[in-house]
């Protein structure tokens with residue numbers, strides 16, 4: 001029984017309109033499954049369905065070999081699945097970062113000292129340990145993203161569901177995030193519009209279009225681009241590529 005997540009012929013409606021239609025999906029140990037597709041295709045709805053935040057009209061959800069039809073089954077298994085919401089503000093609700101990250105471990109029975117130690121370790125792994133005592137809601141967008149992910153990693157889940165993890169993340173933090181996710185021992189379902197990240201990270205991909213989920217190919221190929229770069233520098237610094245004044249004006 002290696003399937004961690006299995007959806008079978010799932011149809012889900014939102015406000016009475018079908019969003020997912022007869023969707024089937026299996027996630028096995030160690031997989032990194034990318035779900036791609038246009039805005040509004042139902043990718044977030046699919047992740048919400050996996051953890052029981054959205055209930056199917058038809059079809060079945062099986063987690064770790066257990067059929068989940070009722071809240072009590074989902075509630076038992078949710079701690080084994082870390083769900084990174086698309087909007088970080090939906091995930092952060094404690095006054096400080098360390099409290100936010102320690103909340104999950106506390107909730108699954110860790111002592112205060114264990115939960116705090118796990119939280120600090122997860123923050124350190126993601127390169128944001130220095131944010132531990134900051135007010136969660138005053139962090140930048142990218143900082144919030146990394147803190148939310150630390151909160152999930154601290155729970156040591158078997159599965160991560162990641163909704164646009166690289167949103168708002170700069171190059172250096174993006175590298176840390178990719179390294180942390182590559183080191184994660186469990187399985188991952190990744191929803192992302194970041195094609196380079198998907199190509200680099202995913203072991204398998206599926207595409208969701210008009211509510212239907214189908215296998216997709218991952219491929220990467222070199223591009224040669226000609227494009228302008230902005231090189232910001234102080235106005236009085238010597239810059240070889242500074243715009244020249246029009247002829248006759250110098």
Ligand SMILES: Nc1ncnc2c1ncn2[C@@H]1O[C@H](COP(=O)(O)OP(=O)(O)OP(=O)(O)O)[C@@H](O)[C@H]1O
Pocket residue numbers: 014015019037038039040041042043044045046086
């Ligand atoms: N709370 C809600 N109530 C009603 N309809 C909703 C709700 N949230 C989303 N929808 C609708 O469900 C459909 C699928 O939305 P969903 O957020 O799952 O798409 P998505 O593929 O994740 O999109 P994006 O790439 O823009 O994040 C959309 O038509 C959306 O308008």
